[in-house]
Amino acid sequence: MKLGYPCINRSIGCAANRKFRLASYSEDKLVDTVTNNLDCMHKILKYNLDYDLFFFRLSSDTVPFASHPICDFDWVDHFRSELHEIGRFIIGNDMRISMHPDQFILLNSPDEGITQRSIAELEYHCKLLDAMGLDSTAKVQIHAGGVYKDRELAVERFVERYESLDSGLRKRLVVENDDRLYSLRDCLLINELCGIPVLFDSFHHECLNNRESFSSAMGDAASTWGKGDGVPMIDYSNQQPGARKGKHATSLDIGHFRDFLEEVREFDLDIMLEIKDKEKSALEAIVIMKELGLA
DNA sequence: CCATGTCAAGGTCAC
DNA sequence: GTGACCTTGACATGG
Numbered sequence: 039m040k041l042g043y044p045c046i047n048r049s050i051g052c053a054a055n056r057k058f059r060l061a062s063y064s065e066d067k068l069v070d071t072v073t074n075n076l077d078c079m080h081k082i083l084k085y086n087l088d089y090d091l092f093f094f095r096l097s098s099d100t101v102p103f104a105s106h107p108i109c110d111f112d113w114v115d116h117f118r119s120e121l122h123e124i125g126r127f128i129i130g131n132d133m134r135i136s137m138h139p140d141q142f143i144l145l146n147s148p149d150e151g152i153t154q155r156s157i158a159e160l161e162y163h164c165k166l167l168d169a170m171g172l173d174s175t176a177k178v179q180i181h182a183g184g185v186y187k188d189r190e191l192a193v194e195r196f197v198e199r200y201e202s203l204d205s206g207l208r209k210r211l212v213v214e215n216d217d218r219l220y221s222l223r224d225c226l227l228i229n230e231l232c233g234i235p236v237l238f239d240s241f242h243h244e245c246l247n248n249r250e251s252f253s254s255a256m257g258d259a260a261s262t263w264g265k266g267d268g269v270p271m272i273d274y275s276n277q278q279p280g281a282r283k284g285k286h287a288t289s290l291d292i293g294h295f296r297d298f299l300e301e302v303r304e305f306d307l308d309i310m311l312e313i314k315d316k317e318k319s320a321l322e323a324i325v326i327m328k329e330l331g332l333a
Numbered sequence: 334c335c336a337t338g339t340c341a342a343g344g345t346c347a348c
Numbered sequence: 349g350t351g352a353c354c355t356t357g358a359c360a361t362g363g
Contacts (some may be wrong), residue, residue, distance in 0.1 A: 053357095054359085055357085055358085056358085056359090057358075058359070058360095059339090059359065059360070060340080060341060061340095061342065062360090064360095085335095088346090088348070103341075105341095105342095106341065106342090108341095140342075140343095140356095141342095141344085141354090141355085142341085142342045142343050142344085143342085143343095144342095144343070144344085147343080147344095149343095152342080152343075155342065156342090159342080183343095184343075184344055184345080184347085185342090185344085186344085216353095218345085219345090264346090281355095284354090286355095291358090304360085325358075
């Protein structure tokens with residue numbers, strides 16, 4: 039099992055997700071920002087290696103506005119060697135990488151324009167991973183999307199659009215159960231219809247489910263991952279005490295995490311820890327995993 | 334320098 | 349039909 043955290047490291051004093059306002063866009067600013075972001079990304083990955091954290095989610099802001107019409111800069115070419123070097127570091131150290139575009143990426147929107155912009159954004163994500171030389175085990179996770187007053191039709195649109203994507207995108211995409219609209223069962227249905235692997239989010243599952251236990255849910259999700267997809271990824275988080283249901287915790291609930299691991303320990307998984315204090319909780323979690331002989 | 338408003342992008346739900 | 353809320357950190361502006 040590998041363990042990781044998303045996008046941001048608060049210990050090392052740099053940010054790999056720096057961006058700027060669209061109104062102040064310039065090519066110089068883009069180059070400066072991406073230079074910073076890639077440099078910091080590399081530093082974070084080195085930190086992760088030092089602490090046995092072999093899973094990391096790259097920020098969608100690595101190349102700001104990459105899929106926006108304003109950006110006609112060939113950043114893949116310009117940053118070819120930096121991207122390649124980071125890719126070599128990742129592969130050489132047997133690290134796992136994911137990305138997770140924001141919630142307005144909607145393959146199943148009835149609005150064709152929204153879908154087209156979403157696809158452009160997915161293309162950017164895949165282009166970044168491609169430029170690093172990462173294989174199809176580096177995943178881009180999305181949600182199923184909206185319901186639009188007709189769930190069946192919305193699922194149909196998702197499947198149709200997924201099938202129309204070119205294989206370079208399809209090989210990286212996975213669909214994640216969310217906490218309000220599409221449960222694990224809904225995602226498994228989508229998988230049956232088009233084959234997209236299902237990324238299990240344990241916290242969303244706690245918010246929205248059909249009474250499946252963690253281990254049975256995990257088994258179902260894991261069975262949707264094929265050979266080229268690598269070890270199944272999952273998202274783990276826990277509830278912030280006293281807050282609205284579905285609010286991600288500030289810090290790791292160690293007892294909950296240990297119980298969760300005990301329940302899914304029969305599976306080989308890579309776990310993304312979606313806790314607000316990022317690497318701090320990851321460092322606590324890796325201790326637990328080692329205690330249980332899982333890392 | 335600090336505080337507060339704002340930011341490319343949508344959807345849902347309450348009223 | 350309109351507006352609040354979701355959720356998020358960091359940019360940007362104004363005092």
